Amino acid sequence: MLTNKIKWNKKQRNMATNSLDNILKTALSYSNDNAFRQDVYYLAQKVFSLSYSDLLIERQKIFDDTIFIQYLNRYLSGEPLYYILKEAPFMGFDFMVNQNVLIPRNETEELTKLLIDEINDNNIKQAKIIDVGCGSGCIAISLDLLIKDSIVTGVDISSKALKVSKKNSQRLNAKVNFYLSDCLDKVIKRNERFNYLISNPPYIDQNSFVQKSVLNYEPPLALFADNKGLAIIEKILKDLDKVLLPKGKAYFEISPEQIDDLIVIIKSILPNYNFIFKKDINDFTRFLLLEKE
């Protein structure tokens, strides 16, 4: 855990300006960790508005490093980089984030890509899709932007999260319909049906170990669920059949330890559904796919 605060020496601090080479060398001297190095590069790119290749070739260029040092100190104190920058990358887009929404994760990009491939490879037209627990809107908005003719809805129980997703939809010129719903309760009341449901629900068991920077900054509502982390996915599965059109499919992100419990739940609630689990890029079973007969 890095706790040291950056203190530039007198010469370096002289005019709040510094060469990029000096700024990066000083920052990187705080850790040899590869993830730290990548984050420092990303921070420099964002703060100084540079591309990755600029970072390599503009080393002698002089910058005002005041903001960079402030941000780096917050990062060294444990604050997640993307909350400091107020935006996070997902599927090639930059999403506004704050502490009311989860920071989009790489695994969730994989889940989103699975659904995009399913729809594009099968040439499905005007796919109606719902994202349950939309948070920042990263999944729903990416689907809207990357699948031609798709009709996308996003729901969340948090009105504060919905404020962020609606803003992201505007910023990125998407046309997602976002509204408040406790899982599928409101969706069923509105009598809406979909070809696809996608969800990255809160799935962490309350007793699991969670990194300090996640625990201290990310919203608990987005992370934890009762019943070994299964409460929210189980509630969605109980209502799945009411919102899926014939031959409809559902895509979930899950925790690898939940497979056995999920098999029991699915066999009892949705006996007529086919289902498979898929692994993520790190070889963890991370996705559950269901298909209505």
Ligand SMILES: C[S@@+](CC[C@H](N)C(=O)[O-])C[C@H]1O[C@@H](n2cnc3c(N)ncnc32)[C@H](O)[C@@H]1O
């Ligand atoms: C793991 S986050 C996922 C956010 C976003 N989809 C993503 O992948 O980055 C889970 C989201 O589910 C929402 N949520 C929690 N309980 C819910 C419920 N009962 N009904 C609807 N949404 C819920 C949280 O507010 C949070 O935004």
